[in-house]
Amino acid sequence: MDLVLAGRAWVRGQALPCEVGVEEGRIARIAKSLTDAERAGAQVVRFRGLLLPGAVDAHVHLREPGFPQKETIRTGTLAALHGGVTTVLDMPNTQPPVTDRLAFRDKAERFAQDARVDWGLHALVDPDLRAFALGTEPVGYKLYLGPSTHVGGFPMDRLADALSGASLSGRPIVVHAEHPSVLREGRDHGNARPVQAEWGAIAALAERAPERITLLVAHCTTARGLKQAKEAGFAAEVSPHHVLLDDGALRDQGARAKVNPPLRGPKERAALWAAFAKGQATTLGSDHAPHTLEEKAAGVEKAPSGMPGVETMLPLMLAKVKARALPLGVLVRAACERPAELFGLPKGRIAPGYDADLVLVETSKVERIRAARLHSLCGWTCFEDWPAVFPQRVWLRGQEALADGEARDVRGQPARRTGKPS
Numbered sequence: 001m002d003l004v005l006a007g008r009a010w011v012r013g014q015a016l017p018c019e020v021g022v023e024e025g026r027i028a029r030i031a032k033s034l035t036d037a038e039r040a041g042a043q044v045v046r047f048r049g050l051l052l053p054g055a056v057d058a059h060v061h062l063r064e065p066g067f068p069q070k071e072t073i074r075t076g077t078l079a080a081l082h083g084g085v086t087t088v089l090d091m092p093n094t095q096p097p098v099t100d101r102l103a104f105r106d107k108a109e110r111f112a113q114d115a116r117v118d119w120g121l122h123a124l125v126d127p128d129l130r131a132f133a134l135g136t137e138p139v140g141y142k143l144y145l146g147p148s149t150h151v152g153g154f155p156m157d158r159l160a161d162a163l164s165g166a167s168l169s170g171r172p173i174v175v176h177a178e179h180p181s182v183l184r185e186g187r188d189h190g191n192a193r194p195v196q197a198e199w200g201a202i203a204a205l206a207e208r209a210p211e212r213i214t215l216l217v218a219h220c221t222t223a224r225g226l227k228q229a230k231e232a233g234f235a236a237e238v239s240p241h242h243v244l245l246d247d248g249a250l251r252d253q254g255a256r257a258k259v260n261p262p263l264r265g266p267k268e269r270a271a272l273w274a275a276f277a278k279g280q281a282t283t284l285g286s287d288h289a290p291h292t293l294e295e296k297a298a299g300v301e302k303a304p305s306g307m308p309g310v311e312t313m314l315p316l317m318l319a320k321v322k323a324r325a326l327p328l329g330v331l332v333r334a335a336c337e338r339p340a341e342l343f344g345l346p347k348g349r350i351a352p353g354y355d356a357d358l359v360l361v362e363t364s365k366v367e368r369i370r371a372a373r374l375h376s377l378c379g380w381t382c383f384e385d386w387p388a389v390f391p392q393r394v395w396l397r398g399q400e401a402l403a404d405g406e407a408r409d410v411r412g413q414p415a416r417r418t419g420k421p422s
C-alpha cells in the first residue's frame with residue numbers, strides 16, 4: 001500500500017473502526033487491521049474524527065470561460081476542495097456555451113490546467129440537438145426547459161426528440177425543470193416562477209421520456225416535485241438553498257437570495273426538508289452559481305439569479321447531522337454515493353476499487369460560516385453565521401490535497417468512468 005488511514009470510517013453505511021489501504025490512488029483493502037506486509041512502506045495516518053467519502057457535486061457553474069469576474073475553475077474547485085467536494089460536474093451555460101466539440105475541448109483544457117478536484121463536463125442541449133454529436137464524451141447533458149441565466153428556454157415541440165437523443169447518447173441528462181408556459185415574467189420573482197412551473201415541467205418530461213433514459217431533475221423545490229419525479233422513474237436532485245432557506249431570505253438578503261427556481265414559502269420549504277431528511281431526494285447538488293456583488297446590487301428585479309454553494313453544502317449538512325436533524329447515511333447517499341452511481345463514476349464510497357477521495361471531519365468542531373474565509377471568487381454567501389462542520393483534511397485519489405485547512409498543490413483529473421451510468 002502507499003497509504004493507510006487508520007480510524008473510524010464510513011463503510012457500508014456505518015462508522016467502523018478500521019484501516020483503509022490505498023494503492024495507486026484507489027482504495028485497495030479495508031480491514032479491522034491490515035497485515036504488516038500490507039503496511040510495509042506505506043505512509044500510515046492515524047486519525048481522530050470520521051473519514052467520509054468525498055462528495056460528488058453534479059451541479060456547479062464555474063463560469064469559465066466567459067465570466068471570470070464571477071468565478072474561475074481554479075477558485076471554484078478550491079472552494080469545492082475546502083468544502084469536501086472532491087468531484088465537480090460543471091454546467092455548460094458558459095460563454096461560449098458548451099454545445100459543440102470546440103467549446104467542449106476548450107473547457108476540458110482549462111479544467112486540465114487549473115482544476116484542484118476531479119471533474120466532468122456537461123454539454124448543453126440546444127433546440128438543434130447538435131450537442132449529441134459529442135456522444136459519451138460529456139459526463140452528462142443539460143437541458144433548460146425554462147429560460148435562465150445565460151440560456152434561453154427550449155421549445156416544447158422539440159422535447160421528445162431531445163429526450164430520445166439523450167437516451168441514445170449513453171449519458172444521463174440533467175433537466176432544469178420549469179415549464180415555460182407557466183413562467184410569468186414581469187411578476188415578482190417567486191410568483192413569476194411558481195411551483196406549478198416545476199410540476200408542469202416534470203409532467204411534460206414524464207409524458208415524453210422514452211423507456212430507457214437516465215434523467216435527473218435538477219434542484220427540485222417541492223416535496224411533490226420529488227414524488228412526481230420518482231413516479232416517472234427519474235432521479236431528483238435538491239439543492240442546499242431550497243431545503244434550508246425560504247423566501248424570507250429574499251426579504252432579508254435581497255437579490256443575493258434570488259435563484260432559479262426561486263426559494264419557496266416556509267411550509268413548502270419545511271416539507272422539502274422533511275422529504276430530503278427521509279432520503280427521498282436522489283441527490284444533493286449545490287447548484288453553485290456565483291455572481292458578483294456588483295451584479296447582485298442591481299436589485300431583485302434586475303439582478304441575475306444564482307448563489308454560491310459548493311463550499312458550504314457539505315459543512316452545512318454535517319452541522320445538521322450533528323444537530324440530529326439529518327441522518328448521516330442519508331447525507332452520504334445523496335451527496336456522495338448516488339451522484340457517483342448515476343454518472344457511472346467509481347467515487348463516493350469508501351470501498352475497494354473506488355477512488356481514494358476521502359474527507360476527514362470532526363463533528364465536534366462546529367464553526368460559523370464567514371464569507372471572508374470562503375474561497376469562491378464572488379466573496380459572499382447567503383449562509384453567513386450558519387453553523388457548519390468543515391473538513392480538516394482531504395485526500396484526492398490518495399494524495400493529501402487539503403491539510404489543516406490549507407490547500408496543497410494537488411491537481412484534479414477528469415473523473416474516470418466505470419460501467420454504465422445507472
Ligand code: DOR
Pocket residue numbers: 061093148149176258259260261289290304305306307
Ligand atoms: O439560479 C440559477 N442560476 N439558476 C439557473 O438555472 C442558472 C444559474 C446560473 O447559471 O446563474
Ligand code: ZN
Pocket residue numbers: 148176218219260261
Ligand atoms: Zn437550473
Ligand code: ZN
Pocket residue numbers: 059061091287288289
Ligand atoms: Zn444550475
